[in-house]
Amino acid sequence: MRIAFTSTGKAWDSIIDSRFGRTEFIVIYNEKTQKLEVIDNSAIKSEAHGAGTATAQKMYELKPDVLITGNGPGETAARALKNLNMKIYVDAHNLTLEQAYEKYKNGALKQI
Amino acid sequence: MIKKRSLKIAIASGKGGTGKTLLSTNLAAFLSERESTLLVDLDVEEPNDLLFIKGNKVHAEEQYKMIPQWNESKCTLCGECTKNCKYHAIVQMGNFIAVFKELCHSCYACSELCPTGALPMQPHKMGETTEYTSSNLNFIESRLIVGEEQAVPLIHKTHKLVNEKFTNTKFQIFDCPPGTSCPVVAATENADFVILVTEPTPFGLHDLKLAVETMRKLEKRFGVVINRFGIGNNDVENYCQKEQIDIITKIPFDNEVAKYYSNGDLVYNKVDSMRNSLNEILDFLKNNFTTKSFKGFKSSEITTELNKCK
Secondary structure (H helix, E strand, C coil): CEEEEEECCCCCCCEECCCCCCCCEEEEEECCCCEEEEEECHHHHHCCCCHHHHHHHHHHHHCCCEEECCCCCCHHHHHHHCCCCCEEEECCCCCEHHHHHHHHHCCCCEEC | CCCCECEEEEEECECCCCCHHHHHHHHHHHHHCCCCEEEEECCCCCCCHHHCCCCEEEEEEEEEEEEECCCHHHCCCCCHHHHHCCCCCEEEECCEEEECCCCCCCCCHHHHHCCCCCCCEEEEEEEEEEEEEECCEEEEEEEECCCCCCCHHHHHHHHHHHHHHCCCCCEEEEECCCECCHHHHHHHCCCCEEEEEECCCHHHHHHHHHHHHHHHHCCCCEEEEEEEECECCCHHHHHHHHCCCCEEEEEECCHHHHHHHHCCCCCCCCCHHHHHHHHHHHHHHHHHHCCCCCCCECHHHHHHHHHHCC
16 A cells, blocks of 8 residues: 655654645655655645645546545545545644554544 | 727725725716716625616626636547646546636636647636616626636626727726735726725725735826724824825715615715715816816826826
């Protein structure tokens, strides 16, 4: 399984970025190889419009199995993600990626 | 030959609830007692001038904007469209191209750059313009459909309608949306003059500053009307003085105004202070825009005036 996190940093102890569209980084943890893949999403800052769909487009390219985030994608982004076979878990605010991952493993994160 | 043209006045504010609609409707009705006047409600997300203007509906028109529609059989999934859309309104979902019309700005980039012509532009209904008339006053209400997210395309369409059908009106009053973002820029873009309505409160001042900054950036000629004068403090006046901004008139705070207004009535023919303020606005316009009592406006005169304010 490849698990994507919206993240404020590049490391396993970085804090979850509660935003989906405007997340600073997308960090993907590969459970098989136990390695992290980091995608810099910070260029989104300069985009006035369509951050949600732009990041959703990235998800189609990355194709993770699971997404763990904070607030959850907005309505438009959620519609854009619908066709992607990816489970979305939310409410991981203020957690490190590691803590969020543990919570997800324990079934304590909310799925939307 | 001197080409007659309309004097276009935009009523904007920055802060909401300062009295744009109050001033727009009363000023338009007041001016229409003298010269042919057009009132245009460009607050398309929540137009409400109609509450105060009792006219006969003469025409209604559906308004459309152009958005691309995916033609699956022509598409090669090359990705050019998603790469070129500045607004991220097109998402390639695997082998499916989705157009998010609420994000689309009708720029045609995807459609023009698609190598196989798989994204033809199609009309999409976004709103409606309705025309009313009562004696010397024409009125256009521009209304966005609930759920449509973009005011700008409809505002542009409404300007176009005005310029096609109402060139003979002497005064054109544009009731603008609040704020200082794209819809306000679009609503004021054709105006010869912008009246910024504010109130003498810290909130009023804060947002007036934003509105002034916007108008200066747009190189618009503008002046300030202080509504609800008498409440709050003197900071708005001091600010205007310091920035050398004309205070065209001050409309006194008056319970009577609020009473009539909340009944959907025009106020200027019932409350003297309101009529006085409108007279002051008319005098200001006369002094600044023409000589011979509005017999016609020369474009060159307005241009000269506009250049002065830069």
